[in-house]
Amino acid sequence: MSVENGIGASVRRKEDQRFITGNGHYLDDMNKVGQAYGYFLRSPHAFAKIKSIDLSAAKAAPGVVDIFTGADMVADGIGGLICGWGITSKDGSPHNAPPHNSMAVDAVRHVGDQVAFVIAESLEQAKNASELIEVDYDVQTPVTNIAKALAPGAPQIHEEAPGNLCYDWELGDKAAVDAAFANAAHVSKIDLVNNRLSPNPMEPRAALGEYDMGSGDLTLYTTSQNPHVARLIMSAFLGIAPENKLRVVAPDVGGGFGSKIFVYAEETTTIWAARKINRPVKWTADRSEAFLTDAHGRDHVTHAELAMDNDGKILAFRVSTQANMGAYLSTFASAVPTYLYGTLLSGQYKIPSIYVEVQAGFTNTTPVDAYRGAGRPEATYVVERMMETAARDLGMDPTEFRLKNFIQPDAYPYETPVIMTYDSGDYPLAMNMAKDMIDYSGFAARKAQSEANGKIRGIGTAAYIEACGIAPSAAVGSLGAGVGLWESAEVRFNPTGSVTVFTGSHSHGQGHETTFAQIIADKLGVPIESVEVVHGDTSKVPFGMGTYGSRSLAVGGSAIVKAVDKIVEKSKKIAAHLMEASVEDIEHDHGVFSVAGTDKQMTMGEIAFAAYVPHNYPADLEPGMAENAFYDPLNFTFPAGTHIAEVEIDPSTGIVDIVDWAAVDDFGNVINPMIVEGQVHGGVAQGVGQALLEGVIYDEESGQLLTGSYMDYCMPRADDLPNFRVATTNTPCPSNPLGVKGCGEAGAIAAPAALMNAIVNALGKDINMPATPEKVWRAINNN
Amino acid sequence: MYSFDYERPSGINEAVSAIGEDDKFLAGGQTLLPTLKLRLAQADKLVDLGGIAELKGISVNDSEVTIGAMTRHVDVADSADVKSAIPALSFLASHIGDAQVRNRGTIGGSISNNDPAADYPAALLGLGATVHTNKRSISADDFFVDLFETALEEDELVTKVTFPIPEKAGYAKFPNPASRYALTGVFVAKTANGVRVAVTGAGTCVFRQTDMEAALSSNFAADAISGIKTESSGLSADIHASAEYRANLISVMAARAVKAAS
Amino acid sequence: MTTVSMTVNGKQVSADIAPNTLLVQFIRENLRLTGTHVGCDTSQCGACTVHVDGDSVKACTMLAVQAEGADVTTIEGLAQNGELHPMQAAFKENHGLQCGFCTPGMIMSAVDLVKRNPNPSEETIRTELEGNICRCTGYHNIVKSVKAAAENMGG
Known part of the structure; x- marks a missing residue:
C-alpha cells in the first residue's frame, strides 16, 4: 500500500505558507516588554593590547542602561568560549586552545573583536554612547596569512600558543607512502589555496535574552542550528546558568550553513547581561558585524603529491596542509581540517596508502x-584537482583515469587507509550518467565551435565523497570529540489522532517540517496535515545535537523511525487486546493494524484513542501514546557522486560563463526529491561562489578586513548562475533504517573542484580560487 | 543614522534657501542614505527634493534630450522618447544599480555625487551634455572635477541636464562583480562636434580617452581602436581589479560600445 | 519628531516618528509588519523590498517621511481575501524558497518584475533579480517560480 505524501513524494513544503506570506518568526521579529537594545563596541585594530577603557562619558549618555566589558564578565565568574574537539599533535601533545573571552580582557586579536557591550533604551542611543567610550590601545603588528603566522619571527598572538601553532597533526602510514613514492613510475604534484569564505546566511545572527527574577529562569532566543548544544556549553563551561534554569529557543532561522552551529560571544554576552540588568536585552547583528564575527570557512594552503605506476594506477597519496584557525579556536574549528578533512582524502579511489599532515595556526583574523x-x-x-592534474600529466582522459582507479561497486564495505569504512556506492554508475547528461563525448566539437567564436571552452569533473550522518558517538569520542553525536526524537500521538513530533534536529531552510512529517505520514498512515514537527526549543524537545554535517535525516530521521517503531510495537499490543488476537498475529501496514488471516482491522487513530481512554485496555500496558528514542548511528554515511561543469571563457575579459552543469548524486533513499534537488542547487551555487566570486581578503599590513560588505564581498546573484541538471542514483545506506545518506552539503563539496577543473582544462594551466575575471585574463595573457 | 531634521520644499528657490552649511540635499537617496546609515556621513538637516515637481520630467526635441534632475533612472530607461533619440542613454540608465535602485535613484543625485564608478557621468561626458543649475549652466567637461567632487557650489542645485542628440552612441559596462557599479564603463558618441569617448570606473573621476577619439574620428569602427592601449598609470587599482586590467577593459568596452552604437 | 501618514496594505496609518526613521523600521517597528526583513546594511540584499506607489523599492534605503501620502504594499498585503498572489503560490509550488528569509523581498521584486515584463525570459528574470540575494536556492527554483507565476498571471 502506498501512502499519499509518504516517502518518495515531492510534497510541497508545509512551512512555506508562513514564509511566503511574511508570517515567519525570525529572531529580530520578536520583541519583549521592557526590552533594551545591545550594541557591541568592536576593535578597530587587528591586534592591540588594551591599556585602559574609560566608560564614564558613555555611561552618562542619554538612554544608556549599562555598559559592560570583559572584566565584568570575568569578575562574575563567566568562563571563556570553548572548542569542543581536542586534537592531538604528532608528538602526543594536546592542541593549544588559548583563552577566548566573550569580550576582550587585555588584548584584541582581530578587527571586530568585542570590547564593550552598550545597553540602551534604543539602538541609536547605544550606538551614540559607544562612540564616547575611550579605549587606549597599544597597537601591535598583526599577521593574517597562515603561512606567515607559522613562520619563524611572526608576531606572537597568544602567549599560550608558541609560534602561533594550534596543532601539528598527522594521519596515515608515512613510511608506506614514502616507500611507494620511491618506487613510483609517475609522480604528480599540485599546490592549492582553498580561499577563505564568509558564510552569509541571509538572516544575520541575533539574540534576545530574558530573565525571570522570580524563578531565576533565563531564556535565550537565538539564531542557532543546535540550541541544546548552546545550552550545554553555556551551562557547563561558561557558567551562565544550570541547564534546568536556561532555556534556549531557536525559532525560524534564516539559513545557517554551519555559521550558526557555534556558541558565540554576542549571544553569550546578551543572555548574561539580561540577568545583570534584569531586563530583556536584544542584539541583532548588522551585515557588517556578520562579516567581522560570523565564523569564516576554509582558508587552507596545501601541497599534494600522487604516486602512480606505469598503467596509471594510483599507488600512494601525500598531502600537507596549513589551516588558518583565525584569532581564537571556535566551537568545532579544530575538527574541520583534521577528522573532517584528512579522513576523506581517499576520495572515491582505491589508494593503497595515504599520509596527511596538517599544521593549524592562529592569525589576527575572524x-x-x-x-x-x-x-x-x-x-x-x-x-x-590532484586527479585532474595526474590525468593531464599522464596524457589520459580525466574521467578514464578516475574510472580506472575507482573503488568498485562490489568492494563494500571498503576500508580506506584514512580510517573510514565506506558502506555502499556505485561510483562508475554516477560518473557515466553524468558524462551522458552533459554529452561528454561531444565536448571536442563544442570546444571547436567556441574557438571559432573566439571563446575558450573547458570541461571539468569532480567525483566527490563525503562522510555525513555525523556521527557514531564512540568513534568520534575516540578521535577527540567532546560530545556524542546521536539524535533524539519523541513521537506523540494525540488522543484525537493528530501527531506531534519533537526532534533534536533543527530546520533553518532544510524543510524538516515536511520531510519528517512525510515519514510519519508514511509509517503511521496519518494525513500529513495532521503532523506537526516541533524543533528548536530546549523546553519542548527532550534533547538534540542539532543540524549540520548533513545529519538531520540520517540521524534525526532515524531517531524518529525508532520512536515510530516503539509506537507500532505498543499499538500492536493494544490492537491484539481490542481485537482479541495474539500480538504475534497482528500485522501493521502504514497505520492499519489487522489480524492475520481475518478482515479484522483497526487504524492507528483508533488505537491511539484507546490508549488515552483506556477503558478496555491491556492490564500490563501504560496508557498514552508517546514514545521517545535516541539514535546513535552505527557508521557515517557516504554520499558520493560526480559533477561535471562546462565553461566558456571570454579571453578579452576573462569572464567565465558556466554553460552546463550535470550533477549525479547518490544520497541513498530519498524522502522528498523536490527538497533534495533544492539542496543540490543551493550547494552548487555556494560552490560556484567559492570558485568564481567569493573570497575574504585582509590587508596584510593593517589586518583590516577589505571585504566587509556586499560592496566588496561578491555574493552569487541570479545572473551569475546557470540552471543545473541534477539526477540521483541510489545505493541505500545499510547502516540506518531509512537507507538515507544526506544531501545538504554535496553541491558545495563537488562544485569548486568541478568548476576549477573546467577552467584549468580551458586554460591549460593552474589558477587558484576564486577564478576572478582578472586572474583568468592574466592566465590567458601570461601576465 | 545620526539624527537630523527634515524638510520637503516644493520649489527650487525654497530648497536652496533651506540649505545650510551642514545640511544635505536628498535626491533619490540611494547613495546618501546608505552612507548616513553606516554613520560615514552626518547632516543637520536633509532637504528632500522629492516634492519639487519642476525638477522632474523628460523632454525631447530635434536637437536635444532634457532630463530633470529628479527624474528617476527607471523613467529614463523606459522613456520611448529617450530610446528613440539616444538609445545608448536609455540603455545606460537601465543598467544602473538594480531594479529597486532605478525606481528611486535620480540623475541629479547621481551626477552631484560623482562616484568614480557611476554610470551617468560617462553619458554626460561622452555626449558633451550640459548641466543646468539654479545659478548657471556647466558643460560636462567642467562639471566633473575629481573623486566625489563636482563644480557645484554648496548652495547650488542641479535642475536638469541637456544632452545633444548624437549621430550615434553606445555604452558598454563591465560591472564590479560584487557591487555592480562600473568596474569600467565606456561611452562613445559620434556627435556634430566630433567623436567623444568617456571612461568611468577606471580612474578617480570620469575622463575622456582622446587617443580613441582621434582614431574614431577618422573611422568610427571597433577596428580603428583595436591597437590603442590606455596607459595604466593613474588608473584605479583595488581588490577587484588592477590598473592594468582596467586599462584592458577600457579597450574591450570601448570596442563593444562602438559596435553597439546606434 | 514629525508626523507621517501613508496607506499600508490598504489601511491608512499615521505615526509620530523621528525623521531618521527608515521606511523599513517604520514598517517593522511601528506597524509590527515583520515580514519585511533586513539582511544587509549597504542596500544590496533586497530582503526589505516593498512596493511604494506600485514600484519595488528597498525599504532600508528610503526614509519613512519620504513615503508621506504614498501607497505602500508589503508582503503581508499581497494575498487578497485569503487567496495567495500567483507569485506566492508559484514560489510554494516550485520550491522557490528554503530558509524563507529573502523570500518576502524576492516575491515583492518578482511581482514588480512581471508587471514590467509580462512575459519574461529566463535571462530577463535573472538580470532583473540583481537586487535580491538568496543564499539557499541557487536561484534555479526562484527563476522557475517567477516564470510559472508570469504564465499564471496571464503574461
Whole structure:
C-alpha cells in the first residue's frame, strides 16, 4: 500500500505558507516588554593590547542602561568560549586552545573583536554612547596569512600558543607512502589555496535574552542550528546558568550553513547581561558585524603529491596542509581540517596508502570553523584537482583515469587507509550518467565551435565523497570529540489522532517540517496535515545535537523511525487486546493494524484513542501514546557522486560563463526529491561562489578586513548562475533504517573542484580560487 | 543614522534657501542614505527634493534630450522618447544599480555625487551634455572635477541636464562583480562636434580617452581602436581589479560600445 | 519628531516618528509588519523590498517621511481575501524558497518584475533579480517560480 505524501513524494513544503506570506518568526521579529537594545563596541585594530577603557562619558549618555566589558564578565565568574574537539599533535601533545573571552580582557586579536557591550533604551542611543567610550590601545603588528603566522619571527598572538601553532597533526602510514613514492613510475604534484569564505546566511545572527527574577529562569532566543548544544556549553563551561534554569529557543532561522552551529560571544554576552540588568536585552547583528564575527570557512594552503605506476594506477597519496584557525579556536574549528578533512582524502579511489599532515595556526583574523561541507570540500578539492592534474600529466582522459582507479561497486564495505569504512556506492554508475547528461563525448566539437567564436571552452569533473550522518558517538569520542553525536526524537500521538513530533534536529531552510512529517505520514498512515514537527526549543524537545554535517535525516530521521517503531510495537499490543488476537498475529501496514488471516482491522487513530481512554485496555500496558528514542548511528554515511561543469571563457575579459552543469548524486533513499534537488542547487551555487566570486581578503599590513560588505564581498546573484541538471542514483545506506545518506552539503563539496577543473582544462594551466575575471585574463595573457 | 531634521520644499528657490552649511540635499537617496546609515556621513538637516515637481520630467526635441534632475533612472530607461533619440542613454540608465535602485535613484543625485564608478557621468561626458543649475549652466567637461567632487557650489542645485542628440552612441559596462557599479564603463558618441569617448570606473573621476577619439574620428569602427592601449598609470587599482586590467577593459568596452552604437 | 501618514496594505496609518526613521523600521517597528526583513546594511540584499506607489523599492534605503501620502504594499498585503498572489503560490509550488528569509523581498521584486515584463525570459528574470540575494536556492527554483507565476498571471 502506498501512502499519499509518504516517502518518495515531492510534497510541497508545509512551512512555506508562513514564509511566503511574511508570517515567519525570525529572531529580530520578536520583541519583549521592557526590552533594551545591545550594541557591541568592536576593535578597530587587528591586534592591540588594551591599556585602559574609560566608560564614564558613555555611561552618562542619554538612554544608556549599562555598559559592560570583559572584566565584568570575568569578575562574575563567566568562563571563556570553548572548542569542543581536542586534537592531538604528532608528538602526543594536546592542541593549544588559548583563552577566548566573550569580550576582550587585555588584548584584541582581530578587527571586530568585542570590547564593550552598550545597553540602551534604543539602538541609536547605544550606538551614540559607544562612540564616547575611550579605549587606549597599544597597537601591535598583526599577521593574517597562515603561512606567515607559522613562520619563524611572526608576531606572537597568544602567549599560550608558541609560534602561533594550534596543532601539528598527522594521519596515515608515512613510511608506506614514502616507500611507494620511491618506487613510483609517475609522480604528480599540485599546490592549492582553498580561499577563505564568509558564510552569509541571509538572516544575520541575533539574540534576545530574558530573565525571570522570580524563578531565576533565563531564556535565550537565538539564531542557532543546535540550541541544546548552546545550552550545554553555556551551562557547563561558561557558567551562565544550570541547564534546568536556561532555556534556549531557536525559532525560524534564516539559513545557517554551519555559521550558526557555534556558541558565540554576542549571544553569550546578551543572555548574561539580561540577568545583570534584569531586563530583556536584544542584539541583532548588522551585515557588517556578520562579516567581522560570523565564523569564516576554509582558508587552507596545501601541497599534494600522487604516486602512480606505469598503467596509471594510483599507488600512494601525500598531502600537507596549513589551516588558518583565525584569532581564537571556535566551537568545532579544530575538527574541520583534521577528522573532517584528512579522513576523506581517499576520495572515491582505491589508494593503497595515504599520509596527511596538517599544521593549524592562529592569525589576527575572524575565527574559522565549519562552513557547508566543513573539511570535506577542502578534501574533495585536493583530491579532485590532484586527479585532474595526474590525468593531464599522464596524457589520459580525466574521467578514464578516475574510472580506472575507482573503488568498485562490489568492494563494500571498503576500508580506506584514512580510517573510514565506506558502506555502499556505485561510483562508475554516477560518473557515466553524468558524462551522458552533459554529452561528454561531444565536448571536442563544442570546444571547436567556441574557438571559432573566439571563446575558450573547458570541461571539468569532480567525483566527490563525503562522510555525513555525523556521527557514531564512540568513534568520534575516540578521535577527540567532546560530545556524542546521536539524535533524539519523541513521537506523540494525540488522543484525537493528530501527531506531534519533537526532534533534536533543527530546520533553518532544510524543510524538516515536511520531510519528517512525510515519514510519519508514511509509517503511521496519518494525513500529513495532521503532523506537526516541533524543533528548536530546549523546553519542548527532550534533547538534540542539532543540524549540520548533513545529519538531520540520517540521524534525526532515524531517531524518529525508532520512536515510530516503539509506537507500532505498543499499538500492536493494544490492537491484539481490542481485537482479541495474539500480538504475534497482528500485522501493521502504514497505520492499519489487522489480524492475520481475518478482515479484522483497526487504524492507528483508533488505537491511539484507546490508549488515552483506556477503558478496555491491556492490564500490563501504560496508557498514552508517546514514545521517545535516541539514535546513535552505527557508521557515517557516504554520499558520493560526480559533477561535471562546462565553461566558456571570454579571453578579452576573462569572464567565465558556466554553460552546463550535470550533477549525479547518490544520497541513498530519498524522502522528498523536490527538497533534495533544492539542496543540490543551493550547494552548487555556494560552490560556484567559492570558485568564481567569493573570497575574504585582509590587508596584510593593517589586518583590516577589505571585504566587509556586499560592496566588496561578491555574493552569487541570479545572473551569475546557470540552471543545473541534477539526477540521483541510489545505493541505500545499510547502516540506518531509512537507507538515507544526506544531501545538504554535496553541491558545495563537488562544485569548486568541478568548476576549477573546467577552467584549468580551458586554460591549460593552474589558477587558484576564486577564478576572478582578472586572474583568468592574466592566465590567458601570461601576465 | 545620526539624527537630523527634515524638510520637503516644493520649489527650487525654497530648497536652496533651506540649505545650510551642514545640511544635505536628498535626491533619490540611494547613495546618501546608505552612507548616513553606516554613520560615514552626518547632516543637520536633509532637504528632500522629492516634492519639487519642476525638477522632474523628460523632454525631447530635434536637437536635444532634457532630463530633470529628479527624474528617476527607471523613467529614463523606459522613456520611448529617450530610446528613440539616444538609445545608448536609455540603455545606460537601465543598467544602473538594480531594479529597486532605478525606481528611486535620480540623475541629479547621481551626477552631484560623482562616484568614480557611476554610470551617468560617462553619458554626460561622452555626449558633451550640459548641466543646468539654479545659478548657471556647466558643460560636462567642467562639471566633473575629481573623486566625489563636482563644480557645484554648496548652495547650488542641479535642475536638469541637456544632452545633444548624437549621430550615434553606445555604452558598454563591465560591472564590479560584487557591487555592480562600473568596474569600467565606456561611452562613445559620434556627435556634430566630433567623436567623444568617456571612461568611468577606471580612474578617480570620469575622463575622456582622446587617443580613441582621434582614431574614431577618422573611422568610427571597433577596428580603428583595436591597437590603442590606455596607459595604466593613474588608473584605479583595488581588490577587484588592477590598473592594468582596467586599462584592458577600457579597450574591450570601448570596442563593444562602438559596435553597439546606434 | 514629525508626523507621517501613508496607506499600508490598504489601511491608512499615521505615526509620530523621528525623521531618521527608515521606511523599513517604520514598517517593522511601528506597524509590527515583520515580514519585511533586513539582511544587509549597504542596500544590496533586497530582503526589505516593498512596493511604494506600485514600484519595488528597498525599504532600508528610503526614509519613512519620504513615503508621506504614498501607497505602500508589503508582503503581508499581497494575498487578497485569503487567496495567495500567483507569485506566492508559484514560489510554494516550485520550491522557490528554503530558509524563507529573502523570500518576502524576492516575491515583492518578482511581482514588480512581471508587471514590467509580462512575459519574461529566463535571462530577463535573472538580470532583473540583481537586487535580491538568496543564499539557499541557487536561484534555479526562484527563476522557475517567477516564470510559472508570469504564465499564471496571464503574461
